[in-house]
Amino acid sequence: MNAINSVTGAKADVKQNLEVADNQVTVGSCFTEAPKMTMRNVNVFYDDKQAIHDVSVDIAKHEVIAMIGPSGCGKSTFLRSLNRMNDTVESCRVEGEICMDGENLYAPKLDVVELRARVGMVFQKPNPFPKSIYDNVAYGPKIHGLADTRVDLDEIVENSLRKASLWEEVKERLHQSGTGLSGGQQQRLCIARAIAVSPEVILMDEPCSALDPIATAKIEELIEELSQNFTIAIVTHSMQQAARVSHRTAYFHLGRLIEVNPTEQVFTMPEHELTEAYITGRFG
Amino acid sequence: MTKPVSTPVNNLEKIRKSLGRRNRSERLFRWYGRLAIFIGLAAVTVLFTDIVSKGHGAFRIAYLQLDVEYNQDLIGVDNLSDPKQLILANWQAVPKQALREQFPDVSGRSDKRKLYGLVSNGAGFDLKDRLLANPLLLGTQEKVWILADDDIDTYYKSWLDGEPYAARLSDKQVKWIGELHDQGKIRLQFNSNLFTRGDSREPEQAGIRGAVMGSLFTLLLTLMLSFPIGVAAAIYLEEFAPKNRWTDFIEVNINNLAAVPSIIFGLLGLAIFINFFHVPRSVPIVGGLVLTLMTLPTIIITSRASIKSVPPSIREAALGMGASKYQMVLHHVLPLALPGMLTGAIIGMAQALGESAPLLMIGMIAFIVDIPGGFSDPATVLPVQIFLWADSPERAFIEKTSAAIMVLLSFLIVMNTSAVWLRKRLERRW
Numbered sequence: 004m005n006a007i008n009s010v011t012g013a014k015a016d017v018k019q020n021l022e023v024a025d026n027q028v029t030v031g032s033c034f035t036e037a038p039k040m041t042m043r044n045v046n047v048f049y050d051d052k053q054a055i056h057d058v059s060v061d062i063a064k065h066e067v068i069a070m071i072g073p074s075g076c077g078k079s080t081f082l083r084s085l086n087r088m089n090d091t092v093e094s095c096r097v098e099g100e101i102c103m104d105g106e107n108l109y110a111p112k113l114d115v116v117e118l119r120a121r122v123g124m125v126f127q128k129p130n131p132f133p134k135s136i137y138d139n140v141a142y143g144p145k146i147h148g149l150a151d152t153r154v155d156l157d158e159i160v161e162n163s164l165r166k167a168s169l170w171e172e173v174k175e176r177l178h179q180s181g182t183g184l185s186g187g188q189q190q191r192l193c194i195a196r197a198i199a200v201s202p203e204v205i206l207m208d209e210p211c212s213a214l215d216p217i218a219t220a221k222i223e224e225l226i227e228e229l230s231q232n233f234t235i236a237i238v239t240h241s242m243q244q245a246a247r248v249s250h251r252t253a254y255f256h257l258g259r260l261i262e263v264n265p266t267e268q269v270f271t272m273p274e275h276e277l278t279e280a281y282i283t284g285r286f287g
Numbered sequence: 288m289t290k291p292v293s294t295p296v297n298n299l300e301k302i303r304k305s306l307g308r309r310n311r312s313e314r315l316f317r318w319y320g321r322l323a324i325f326i327g328l329a330a331v332t333v334l335f336t337d338i339v340s341k342g343h344g345a346f347r348i349a350y351l352q353l354d355v356e357y358n359q360d361l362i363g364v365d366n367l368s369d370p371k372q373l374i375l376a377n378w379q380a381v382p383k384q385a386l387r388e389q390f391p392d393v394s395g396r397s398d399k400r401k402l403y404g405l406v407s408n409g410a411g412f413d414l415k416d417r418l419l420a421n422p423l424l425l426g427t428q429e430k431v432w433i434l435a436d437d438d439i440d441t442y443y444k445s446w447l448d449g450e451p452y453a454a455r456l457s458d459k460q461v462k463w464i465g466e467l468h469d470q471g472k473i474r475l476q477f478n479s480n481l482f483t484r485g486d487s488r489e490p491e492q493a494g495i496r497g498a499v500m501g502s503l504f505t506l507l508l509t510l511m512l513s514f515p516i517g518v519a520a521a522i523y524l525e526e527f528a529p530k531n532r533w534t535d536f537i538e539v540n541i542n543n544l545a546a547v548p549s550i551i552f553g554l555l556g557l558a559i560f561i562n563f564f565h566v567p568r569s570v571p572i573v574g575g576l577v578l579t580l581m582t583l584p585t586i587i588i589t590s591r592a593s594i595k596s597v598p599p600s601i602r603e604a605a606l607g608m609g610a611s612k613y614q615m616v617l618h619h620v621l622p623l624a625l626p627g628m629l630t631g632a633i634i635g636m637a638q639a640l641g642e643s644a645p646l647l648m649i650g651m652i653a654f655i656v657d658i659p660g661g662f663s664d665p666a667t668v669l670p671v672q673i674f675l676w677a678d679s680p681e682r683a684f685i686e687k688t689s690a691a692i693m694v695l696l697s698f699l700i701v702m703n704t705s706a707v708w709l710r711k712r713l714e715r716r717w
């Protein structure tokens with residue numbers, strides 16, 4: 004009985020703090036020098052419902068930024084507005100400025116096909132095409148015309164699979180279906196597919212939430228390696244994962260960006276009390 | 288009102304008590320299910336046995352063996368390459384003379400007429416075809432099997448079965464058949480005419496080839512039009528069209544269209560294609576157009592369902608890789624939805640194959656002897672042929688009707704089986 008009371012007490016505290024959060028500015032170090040992507044005053048709506056409120060943040064080149072927060076707080080929505088995947092949701096509307104290398108991604112003349120070749124995405128549930136492993140990885144290079152010859156294409160496929168640490172496991176069965184792999188292998192195949200077109204940024208939306216701990220460890224290792232060549236934004240519901248793989252961590256709460264700081268600091272000395280409440284497990 | 292205390296022990300008792308009742312209703316339900324399936328199967332069995340028992344006889348037909356002489360004077364032909372002579376020739380004289388020789392003591396006009404009635408009215412033309420294929424036979428004699436008249440055929444089969452039906456024969460004809468039978472000069476042979484000829488007023492000469500070809504041309508056109516149009520409409524509605532009141536309106540009306548009785552499509556075809564655009568009547572072109580109207584909703588609805596069943600994660604994966612919407616559809620959605628679409632198309636075609644009402648409206652019920660060779664030749668279709676034969680007074684058409692139904696049913700069974708097979712075969716799981 005006592006325990007229950009204390010939990011509801013904590014919830015009430017948080018509610019009170021949220022009233023303040025309405026005109027809340029993000030605390031911490033949102034902005035970086037020489038950013039790869041810059042977001043300024045981003046608002047995202049589903050019909051009349053606002054899912055993202057006035058978010059401004061930078062993503063530095065070759066950094067791994069983790070986005071954490073309670074479910075429903077808008078992490079996926081924000082991530083999906085970075086490669087305009089939200090365009091596919093009819094009710095969704097994005098306001099504000101999102102730039103990559105200074106170029107506005109929502110400018111009318113920008114082609115989403117080109118954008119998505121530059122900003123790759125890995126989804127929550129592994130979603131390989133029901134085609135062969137080879138064809139999965141070769142798909143991007145093929146549609147974007149990146150390989151002139153079959154030899155080039157073979158090379159791209161092999162390199163991508165190697166970078167996704169999948170090559171050794173699948174080199175004997177490149178022409179078997181990608182859907183026949185285990186969950187963790189499927190997710191690494193999706194990563195290989197995404198990096199086959201050499202994107203500049205890779206977005207990952209809870210890439211490990213459908214995987215077992217061993218497969219998760221492999222992907223986390225992989226993210227670390229990839230960060231040498233790619234800029235990565237990863238949404239995760241696991242704080243340990245954010246702590247392990249990311250350089251900076253952004254904490255979202257009810258559609259607002261509360262705090263952005265170097266990961267170590269967020270998990271040891273969070274600046275904002277909501278962040279602290281979340282990482283100490285008082286709600287989530 | 289005090290609630291009984293629920294303890295583990297008395298809960299268990301309650302559960303046990305309810306268990307008996309639950310098991311009983313389950314058993315009862317199983318028996319209802321079995322009964323329903325039994326009734327269904329029994330109905331199908333009765334239908335099939337009835338059709339097969341009536342129709343199997345039509346696949347064999349009576350032939351008489353006669354000594355024929357291809358006598359130039361008798362026929363009135365000495366040069367087989369002269370078309371004029373061929374037209375004026377008296378082909379039926381050959382079997383008639385052969386019959387007179389077989390039964391030399393028949394005399395008198397009416398007896399002779401009865402004697403000639405043993406063979407088909409078309410027997411002379413069959414001999415003509417034989418002669419044209421083999422011109423050296425002119426002037427020679429040979430033993431050939433000649434198609435019997437339909438009344439003879441009916442009688443002979445019923446007599447073999449032990450319940451002779453002689454209502455349409457005279458005593459003399461019955462006696463002659465008995466003699467021929469004793470000499471081994473009448474027998475049942477495979478009825479190839481049934482599959483190689485068009486319709487005829489003479490039951491023994493009538494075949495379903497014309498109707499089968501008519502159905503083939505009509506369905507071919509239906510498939511060529513309705514599949515691409517239906518699939519394109521389904522893809523557009525599912526993947527490209529904005530979801531608003533207009534598309535809702537279109538969706539509702541496609542469903543309405545699927546529920547329209549087929550005869551209405553026939554009337555529409557009559558009004559539009561024949562009366563307005565002046566396309567000729569009775570041709571597969573109009574039939575195909577009308578059946579296209581009828582099958583389109585089926586194909587659109589099944590295609591949309593199979594597009595919907597493609598998981599959205601595949602679409603996201605493709606778009607996330609930078610595929611355009613068109614590439615997403617062409618490379619991923621379409622290949623995965625195709626088996627379902629084909630299944631829908633086959634089922635739509637099976638429906639169209641069995642359809643007769645709308646085709647009656649556009650004149651595909653005409654009596655057509657020639658086998659159609661294209662989309663613009665007058666034709667009829669299998670179900671209409673069945674209707675025509677079922678409506679004919681000659682007794683021999685009874686078994687022919689059933690035989691045609693057997694052919695139609697076997698087409699339908701093949702189509703539906705292949706639809707099921709295709710679905711099982713190409714169905715993907717993820």
Ligand SMILES: Nc1ncnc2c1ncn2[C@@H]1O[C@H](COP(=O)(O)OP(=O)(O)O)[C@@H](O)[C@H]1O
Pocket residue numbers: 049054073074075076077078079080081092094
């Ligand atoms: N397609 C959608 N249509 C309408 N509302 C949506 C849609 N997707 C997400 N939302 C809403 O937007 C908010 C943020 O969702 P989401 O970004 O998925 O959160 P998270 O990924 O952090 O769990 C939620 O309140 C959710 O209900």
Ligand SMILES: [Mg+2]
Pocket residue numbers: 078079080208
């Ligand atoms: Mg999410």
